[in-house]
Amino acid sequence: MRRYALRRVVQIVPVMLFIAVVNFLLIHLAPGDPAAALAGEDAPQEFIEALRVDYGLDKPLLQQLGTYLGTLLQGDLGYSFSYRRPVIEVIVERLPATMLLVFASQIPAIVFGTLLGAYSARHYPSKIDNAVTAVSLSLYAVPIFWSGLLLILVFAVWLRWLPASGMYSLAAPSEGIGRLFDIARHMALPATALFLYSLPTYVRLTRASVIEIMREDFITTARAIGYSESVVFFRHALRNALLPAVTVAGLSLSFVFAGALLTETVFGWPGMGRLMYEGVLKRDYPVLMGVFLVTSALVLVVGILTDLLYATLDPRVSYE
């Protein structure tokens, strides 16, 4: 198990290298001076010149790549001129808000999505199942930034129940239960948007895999043994059917981050996605590249954790 985990960790290296090279190439493909691109839009001339020296931008391309990778390896993602701080600091500061939003939306999405999908599959084929399919296909068709705006319109503008944006109120208590409650109120709408965005994925996946599993021979065996339908379903079918859900939950993280980016933009949620949006507005390229790198790394790490979880759930996976 440990060796397997270690090998999976080692596999990250070429992927991260690839992503870093993509970043590097993009800087050089950008029109104009690579040093200016690396500095971001508001940077003064002295700063651009300093970068040119630091990154050796007057040296041959391959040597530049080496220097760039070297700085990345030291955890240096560059300096953001619009924030006047190192990029890594800005990102680390924004990360918890994004993770909070992701957990608050994904855990309910996985739980409800799986249950709804399993329920639908258990009633396959039927009107109920068709209705679930229709609803989940419709949800697929809703752009998350639009559902976000509609949630604001209904719950913040018309009903005035919840705040439309931000993470805290100025007037709210700065600590204790009051503060948590304040954050929860702010999170309700963005988390709902992200929940609705991820829900159909789990519904469709679980439904398809339960339907598939219910046709397996071992389900017939379980019925022939005389187990009740609910034992057949919950004990024998569901565990097998949840295996693909685990994989997808891990694989879909990059899709969830994409949703979070748009949600945070709509709701002004101070996370990494909102940072990406601000980076776009300010043409702060070091921030854009930094967020891209960090997101990729997170996706990879979660991918490994998913594999390890899968391996403990499915005895057929060998660690070798």
Next chain:
Amino acid sequence: MKTTLLEVRDLVMHFRVGSGWVHAVDGVSFELRRGETMGVVGESGSGKTSLGYAMLRLLPANGRILGGSIVFDGVDLVPLPEEDLRRLRWTRFAMIFQNAMSALNPVFRVGDQIMDAIRHHTGVSRAVARERAGALFELVGLSRARLRGYPHEFSGGMKQRAMIALALSCKPDLVVADEPTTALDVVAQGQVLRQIKDLQRDLDLAMIFVSHDISVVAEICRNVAVMYAGEFVEYGPTEHLLTDPRHPYTMALLRSFPSVRGPLKTLLSVPGSPPDLVRPPSGCRFHPRCPFAQAICSEVSPPATPTFDGGWARCHFTEEIRRQGSDAIEVLDKVR
């Protein structure tokens, strides 16, 4: 004479498919006594597998029993409530599935699957169940240590043995075996087959053995039923049926397997293909493929004509076929 264990009368089971109903089992009747063995042979699509499942009321979602009765030890299974049926399952009748590869749940240990079945029906403690599962494993020639293994760690032959152990775990009176050796290689086939034969004799099990391979059935079963297009076309004691078939389809089926001791003949399958069971042929269902077919065959469904020892054949010309004997077989060989 032993008492009757299973009596099937005029069983009709159809599948709903997009375009209509598949007449998978259409008016099958037979009787099985305790400790007796019966084989059901037929081509792919003859409905023999469907019959095996229907007998134990293991219907797929789109299958319906439309008529007939399945009286097991005095109880008709057809109208029986689901709950009562579940109590009979595995304790009175069990099944060995064709594909042991997929008939065992991949995420549970094999031993646990057997113990679960035992505990589900008897409520004994884990320790007692484990002891019984271990004894069963030894009975089928697997070591006790294997109880902790997962299905994917077993070879094909071992999985089938484990499946047999599972089927015997609640001491059933009747076991339906659906092509239990087909998915195995030739060596494992022989071993598993011998195992089944010995267990059947030692435990005095009644057994219905479904196979497309008449030679496998011949090794195990006292009586054989030949199934074609959802119907039994011939039934009788194995030795008679194999040496002196009275239905042209049985003959054709016999010719499709080589004989070790008989003269070397070209091995060929039955000519033509099985009929579409959504719209079965009129009259005798074999008539479109039968080299002896006359006008009457496409119009009148032939009655069961007695042959030997309670056997019968559903053909209008059983007598002629008997008189012609080997000539009939030559006719068959020529049409190919």
Next chain:
Amino acid sequence: MSVPVFVADEAAARLDDEHVAAMEGLRRARAVGVRAFVARFLAQPFAVAGLLLLGIVAAAAVFAPLIAPYDPFALNPPLQQPGPAHWLGTDPLGRDVLSQIIWGGRVSLAFAFGAAALSLAVGVVMGAIPGYLGGVVDDVFSRFLDTFLVIPRLFLIILIVALLGSNLLFVIAVMGLTMWPQNAKIMRAQVLTIKKRGYVQAAIAAGVSPLPIIFRHVIPNGLAPVIANSTLQMAYAVLTEAGLSFLGLGDPNQTSWGQILNAGQSYVRSVPWIVISPGLAIMTLLLGLHLVGDGVTRVLNPRLSLGRE
């Protein structure tokens, strides 16, 4: 009594395992071809509904100059509520929202077809050739595909567009060139099974060189699931374009649904229709694509539809 030896007719016996499926398969095998595909597709109400939704969007886009009441760039009084002059109101610059939506369909459809077609073409070729050749080439290439597939795509696209520009054709190309690895993976899996089939082996034995075999035999026979995936990629392209425009990364010389949302989002309180209507347009197109895609998948993968009454 003679004891015959075993003749294991494995294939036949497996079929018997579920002979209903076998009979269905037989019927399907007989009914190959485009006409049967269309007939089975049209037999599904959901799929037909999807086609209808796509038809509405496509008709509006094609006939935009005839239908649109205003030039989408013409400036009228800003932020008007829906009324007889402007059915869906005007945006903060005074552009007619209805006309923008009608014209905006062109951009969405250009993305749907352009990006998906590029992804299809590249993916099919890049999946088929290494998959067919096998060996080290295939190993290295599959690793590359896996690597590419884990990269957070939207972040990469945003980065590229922010650095290199938001010209319509360029962004379509970027999207196509970031989506193809998925198609390549599906195609490769197809090739691995097709390669073993009789007609391919026969062509190899006859001395036909790899490229003609790949293009004449392998690709046409493996295309179906890639095409089914393409409908999903079309939806992805539409959604991503809308997202980019919403973030302000749309082509400033075009009018698109995401841009209407971007311009109108601050006015959700006063003129909600600016926000509601372009979203409905996106939804119509996406729902159409998903329903059609679902219908295609059901026809191609009968296991999902078998038993459905």
